[in-house]
Amino acid sequence: MFNFRRRGTVIDEGLRIVGSVVADGLVELRGKFDGELQCTDLIVSRTALLKGAVTAERVQVDGRIEGPVTGRDVILKSGAQVIGDIYHETLTVESGAVFDGASKMTSGSAEVEKLSEVRAVGRSNETSPRSADGT
Numbered sequence: 001m002f003n004f005r006r007r008g009t010v011i012d013e014g015l016r017i018v019g020s021v022v023a024d025g026l027v028e029l030r031g032k033f034d035g036e037l038q039c040t041d042l043i044v045s046r047t048a049l050l051k052g053a054v055t056a057e058r059v060q061v062d063g064r065i066e067g068p069v070t071g072r073d074v075i076l077k078s079g080a081q082v083i084g085d086i087y088h089e090t091l092t093v094e095s096g097a098v099f100d101g102a103s104k105m106t107s108g109s110a111e112v113e114k115l116s117e118v119r120a121v122g123r124s125n126e127t128s129p130r131s132a133d134g135t
Helices: 110-124
Strands: 008-011 016-029 032-044 049-051 054-061 064-066 069-076 081-083 086-093 098-100 103-105
Touching: 008 032
Parallel strands: 008 016, 016 032, 032 049, 032 054, 049 064, 054 069, 064 081, 069 086, 081 098, 086 103
Antiparallel strands: none
């Protein structure tokens, strides 16, 4: 269903991130993350633990999330453990997945739309390099 073959950011086993991250493109979480994560595509691998809020267009979970998940398309693989509400347009739950929360179907998720706006503002606020004389 998802095309995850493109390159992205990997948060590998042995790495723990605490804070808020906004990323364009794919993020593959194999380690631990505490905070708020916003990206285009998210893969939560079987070894991963995410405590906090997730906002992405496409989310595939095979590890553990403790917190709300907002995404257009959400897939809970057989090893998934999600403790929190899921806001989605489509939700697929494979046999063996554990989900403790509410499933709330949305059309045109406001959070996902907000994520697109945040990315656009972030890009427009980037400064261009200056020359040695400051121009």
